Amino acid sequence: MSAQVAESRVAAEQAADAPPPQPEQPEVRRFTSGLRIADLLTVLGALAAAVALTTLIATQIAPMHGALAFVVVGYVLFLGIYALLVSLDETGPIVVDRVVAVLVQSGAFLLVGALASVLIYTVGRGFRSILHLNMFTEDMTVTGPLDPLTNGGVVHAMVGTLIQITIxxxxxxxxxxxxxxxxxxxxxxxxxxxxxxxxxxxxxPSIVAGLFVYATYVLFLGLDKSGFAAGLAITVMMLPIMIRAADVVFRLVPSTLKEASYGLGAGQLKTVLHVVLPTSRSGLTTAIILATARGIGETSPVLLTAGYTASLNANPFSGPMVSLPLVVFQMVKAPQRTMIERGFGTAVVLMVLVLVLFVAARILGSRRSYRA
Structure with missing residues (x-):
């Protein structure tokens, strides 16, 4: 009993001598994503300093000619100033990470800007032609180069493109x-x-594919130029894209699914038909759309193998047949203003079709290829 009293007395003395408990400090977290005000001010400050310093160099030290030289020098100075400002508060790896992030984002902005400039220029040049309904319902059989935009259209090229792509x-x-x-x-x-x-x-090169089909189908076999020959030339261009994309999709199929199929007694053929292909369905759709977008814009193979015509021809095995890229090529190089506007209007139709295909490929490619 006395031992227990002694132990309790010692514990009480230790508790009295122990320092009071400190209040729990809140955890400080560092945000690695998102945009902070300090980061935005650093970018804006580096940009303003780069513009000012480039202007000083261009006007007082080393005169520059052209906007391209000004932009290149300014961008290099911006990267240097931005790295210097970030290094004042951050460590070396973070500085490298920020500079690389700026480089990647600048490249993305440059690509988007180039695409936007092409779209804006093409739509601006062909806007007047696509406002007329006859652009999509008539061909150029009875339309001359001096006729107004209310006459003629590119329905023969639209039909030819769809037939050739289908083949x-x-x-x-x-x-x-x-x-x-x-x-x-x-x-x-x-x-x-x-x-x-x-x-x-x-x-x-696409011209080589066109020459190959022209030499074999037209010269060696003695057949006429036609939409079928153009479809064969487009196939040569689409096939490697299709094979490489599908090969990547099949390699992404989980090996556990195939091993489970083999373990249940299925052979390789049944495994491919009932496991690999259904699992890769969405990826194969994306591969098909990408290959279609690759072949739908070919010009030189169609020119060599299908010829050119101003009238509608829906028979792919007889007579020349044009496509949208070939009509764009023929119209834009004409000296008449109305023909050039028709060519740019045809280019707008072609770009819309290609963009729709790529958006569809993006949507389909983002879906899960199999259910967990």
Whole structure:
């Protein structure tokens, strides 16, 4: 009993001698994302200093000629001043991270600005032509180069483009998917050789594809220029894009799904049909749209293999057939103002079609390829 009293007395003395508990300090967190006022002021200050210093250099020290030199020198000075301002409050790795972020964002802004300038210029030049309904309902059979914009249209080019792309897709989709499945499911020396050929075809100039089809289909076989020949030339351009995109999609299929299929007794063919292809459905749709957007803008293969005509031709196996890019090329180089405006209006139609395809590819590509 006395031992317990002694222990309690010692514990009481230690509690009396212990320092009072300190209040809990709030946790200080550092935000690594989002825009802070200090960061914005640093960017604005560096930009203002770069503009002022570049103006001083251009007017007093080393006179510059042209806006491009002013922008380049100003941007280099902006990066240096911005790095100096950030280094006053941050460590070295953070300074490097901020400078690299500025470089990446500047590149993105430059690309968006270039795309916007092309769209604005093309729409501005072709705005008057696309306001008339006849632009989408008539061809150029009875329309001369001096006729007003109320006469003639590009319906023959729109129909030709759709027919040629349909022919190209009918060949590209099964052949591209089959080849991509071979590359991903049957690895080996021959598969590596085929992948090398596909990668080389990706950089193939379009004029070479047109010459190849022209030499084989028109000269060697003795057949006439037609929309089918143009579809074959477009296929040569679309096929490597389709194969590479589909190959990447098939490689992203989780190996556990295929192993589970094999474990349940399914063969390779059933695994491909019931696991790989359904899982890759959205990715394959994206690959098809990207390949279509690649082939729909080709001009030189169509010019060599399909010829040019001002009238509507819906038969891909007989007679010349034009496409939207070919009509743009023929109209824009004409000396008449109305023809140039029609050409830019046709370019607007083509760009809208391509942009719709890329937006669709972006939306479809963002979906999950399989359900968890």
């Amino acid at each position: 190209a897709l009918a060949i590209t989709i099964p052949l591209g998917i089959t080849t991509a499945l071979f590359l991903s499911e049957v690895p080996g020396p021959f598969a590596r050789f085929v992948r090398t050929i596909v990668e080389a075809m990706t950089a193939l």
